[in-house]
Amino acid sequence: xxxxxxxxxxxxxxxxxxxxxxxxxxxxxxLLTHEARFWKWRMHGAHLTLADAAAGILDESPDVVLVSSMxxxxxxxxxxxxxxxxxxxxxxxxxxxxxxxxxxLDRPDQTYPMVNWASAASADLPIFxxxxxxxxFFEEAESFLRQFPDRRHGALVRDVExxxxxxxxxxxxxxxxxxxxxxxxxxPLILWNQRWEHDKxxxxxxxxxxxxxxxxxxxxxxxxGERFVSAPESFDRLPELLGDRLVAYGFLSDDEYVDxxxxxxxxxxxxxxxxxxxxxxxxxxxxxxxxxxxxxxYPQRIPAAHRDRCLYDDQTELxxxxxxxxxxxxxxxxxxxxxxxxxxxxxxxxxxxxYDAVLEDLVQRS
Numbered sequence: 596x597x598x599x600x601x602x603x604x605x606x607x608x609x610x611x612x613x614x615x616x617x618x619x620x621x622x623x624x625x626l627l628t629h630e631a632r633f634w635k636w637r638m639h640g641a642h643l644t645l646a647d648a649a650a651g652i653l654d655e656s657p658d659v660v661l662v663s664s665m666x667x668x669x670x671x672x673x674x675x676x677x678x679x680x681x682x683x684x685x686x687x688x689x690x691x692x693x694x695x696x697x698x699x700l701d702r703p704d705q706t707y708p709m710v711n712w713a714s715a716a717s718a719d720l721p722i723f724x725x726x727x728x729x730x731x732f733f734e735e736a737e738s739f740l741r742q743f744p745d746r747r748h749g750a751l752v753r754d755v756e757x758x759x760x761x762x763x764x765x766x767x768x769x770x771x772x773x774x775x776x777x778x779x780x781x782x783p784l785i786l787w788n789q790r791w792e793h794d795k796x797x798x799x800x801x802x803x804x805x806x807x808x809x810x811x812x813x814x815x816x817x818x819x820g821e822r823f824v825s826a827p828e829s830f831d832r833l834p835e836l837l838g839d840r841l842v843a844y845g846f847l848s849d850d851e852y853v854d855x856x857x858x859x860x861x862x863x864x865x866x867x868x869x870x871x872x873x874x875x876x877x878x879x880x881x882x883x884x885x886x887x888x889x890x891x892x893y894p895q896r897i898p899a900a901h902r903d904r905c906l907y908d909d910q911t912e913l914x915x916x917x918x919x920x921x922x923x924x925x926x927x928x929x930x931x932x933x934x935x936x937x938x939x940x941x942x943x944x945x946x947x948x949x950y951d952a953v954l955e956d957l958v959q960r961s
Contacts, residue, residue, distance in 0.1 A: 596622045596623070596658045596659065596954070596955060596958065597622070597623050597625070597655075597657040597659075598620065598622045598657060598658065598660075598954060599625050599627060599649065599653070599659075599660045599661070599679065599682070600616065600617065600624055600625065600626050600627065600660075600661045600662075601627045601628075601645055601649070601661070601662040601663065601671065602626065602627070602628045602629075602663045602665075603628070603637045603645060603663060603665045603666040604629065604631045604634060604637055604663065604665040605626075605628035605629060605630060606630065606631020606632075606821075607631060607790065608689065608764070608873050609631065609663060609665065609689060610628075610631065611766075611873070612687075612689070612764055612765065613626055613628065613663075615766070615767055615947075616661075616765060616943070616947060618943070619765065619943040619946075619947035620947050621947075621948070622951055622954070625653070625657070627645060627648055627649055627652065629644065629645065634665065635707070637665050637666055638665065638710050639667075639710075641665070641666040641671075642666050642667045642668075642670040642671035642674050643670075643674055645666070645675070646671055646674035646675035646678065647674075649678045649679065650677070650678045653678055653679075656679055656681075656682055657679060657682050658682060658958050659684075659685065659957055660675075660679055660683070660684045661684075661685050661687060662684055662685070662718070664686050664687060664689065664690075664691065664711060664714050664715075665689070666714075667710050667713065667714060668684065668686045668713075668714035668715075668717055668718050669713050669716070669718075671684075672684050672717060672718075682961075683719040683720065683957050683958060683960075683961040684718050684719050685718060685720040685721075685953075685957060686714050686715060686717075686718035686720070687722045687724070687762075688711070688715070688721065688722065688723045688724065688728065688732065688870075689724055689764070689870070691708070691711040691732050691870075692707040692708045692710075692711055693711065693731065693735035693736060695794065695868055705739075708735075708739050709739075711732075711736075712739070712740070712748075715732070715736075715755050715759065716748070716751060716755050719957060720758065720759075720953075720957050721755060721758070721760075722759070722760055722761070722762050723759060723760070723761050723762075724761070724762070724763060724764050725761060725763065725871050725895065726761050726895070727870065728870035728871070728892070729759055729761055731870075733752060733755075733759075736752055737752050760953065762946070762949060762950060762953060763871065763940070763941050763946060764871050764873060764941065764946075765942070765943040765947060765950070766877060766941045766943065766946075767942070768876075768877070768880040768938070768939060768941065768942040769942060769943075769944065770849075770853060771853055771856060771857070771877070771880055771881050772853075781815075782813045782814050782815045782840070783813075783814050783815070783860040783861065783920075783921050783924055784814070784815045784816070784817060784842065784855075784858055784860050785804075785814055785817070785859070785860070785861045785862075785917065785921075786817045786819070786856070786859035786861065786862045786863070786878060786883065787816070787817070787818045787819070787820075787862075787863050787864075788819050788820055788852075788856075788862065788874040788875075788878060789864065789866060789874055790820045790821045790822075790823070791820055791821065791827055791830060792827070794866065794867050794868035795864075795865065795866045795867070795868070795869075796864075796865030796888075797827035797829050797865070798827065798829045799865035799910060799913070800863060800865045801829040801830065801832060801833065801836075802910060803863065803865070803910070803913055803914055803917060804816060804833070804836065805836070806910075806914045807914065807917065807918065807921075808836070810918065812921055812922075813921075814840065814921055815840045815842045816840055816841050816842065817842055817855050817859065818830065818843065818845075819843050819844070819845065819846070819847050819852060819855060820846065822845060822846055842855075843855050856877060856878055856881040859878065859881070859883045860884060860920070860921075860924060860927065861883065861884050861885075861920045861921070861927065862875060862879070862883045862884070862885050862886070863885075863886050863887075863913075864885070864886075864887045864888060864893065865888065865913070866891060868891070869891045869892050869893070870891075870892060871892060872892050872893070872896065875893075875896065876938045876941055879896070879931070879934050879935060879937070879938045880935055880938045880939065880941075880942075881935070882928070882931045882932050882934075882935045883931055884920050884928065884930055884931040884934075885897070885905050885931070886905060886907060886913065886916045886917050887905055887906055888906070888907060888908075888913075889902070889908050894906065896937075897934070898934075898937060901930055901934065904916065904919070904927075905930070905934075
């Protein structure tokens with residue numbers, strides 16, 4: 596079966612998703628992409644340029660189209676119709692603009708939630724990367740649409756929700772290999788491995804580090820991830836604050852990233868916006884003890900038996916749980932090892948056959 600995978604923001608987790616499915620699918624997958632920059636322009640204009648690009652690379656219509664939601668999916672379906680023919684279109688929602696925490700530089704803009712909603716409604720099959728994301732999307736869409744004067748899509752929201760499904764992001768966990776136990780008398784290594792933006796809570800992480808330093812606790816820190824133009828200013832303080840204890844800082848090659856995952860003792864998230872959490876899944880698969888906020892997707896990542904140790908409600912509890920993990924490395928390591936098995940379900944070897952089956956079924960029903 597011929598699959599056209601369209602990714603308008605081909606970078607970071609979006610690129611890993613696209614490449615991962617192309618590499619592991621049993622089908623013939625053709626990638627059609629734009630660079631990962633200017634996300635707002637991608638949402639407005641990528642449907643036209645990608646439709647034009649599709650006409651240039653396809654000799655025949657695909658059997659099915661899998662489109663990332665970082666653009667107007669319905670507009671792409673219209674603009675590319677001469678090229679994709681009657682192929683059904685599945686829209687994959689890595690993220691959405693509903694409930695996105697605005698930075699101090701942003702102002703509320705109805706455009707992007709509306710593009711997300713119209714994309715879900717237009718697609719033959721809307722797919723969400725987690726049940727948490729799907730539930731929030733339709734709850735917020737219904738609330739968002741109530742502000743308009745008439746014909747508020749009420750029944751349509753329920754219809755689109757009924758025909759939507761959840762498929763997790765595939766992650767290349769096999770590349771992590773076997774974990775090597777760190778030397779126990781080394782300082783424990785705390786890892787923060789998110790993209791460097793305001794919605795990931797960088798200020799809260801810096802506050803955690805300051806609290807641990809004030810307690811006289813011995814530890815090292817790795818702060819890694821993709822950095823953008825609007826990188827959090829609070830992170831600029833970390834090199835001076837930590838000195839030699841800051842063992843990794845900034846974007847790493849994949850080999851370097853895998854190495855720090857293997858060495859880390861504790862992974863921390865302070866996110867205020869997360870629908871799947873690839874970075875946390877990777878760390879957990881490596882056996883790293885997670886300390887995560889009791890919100891967003893994270894309660895779904897931690898089995899009930901370990902939530903008291905791994906999930907926190909506020910800044911004080913975050914500090915206490917990280918302190919416990921530092922002072923009880925053996926117990927934290929046992930929990931981390933137990934949790935590693937719970938995220939193996941997200942490896943591409945498990946996920947890709949499910950994607951294949953879903954797209955095959957969509958073609959058969961169309």
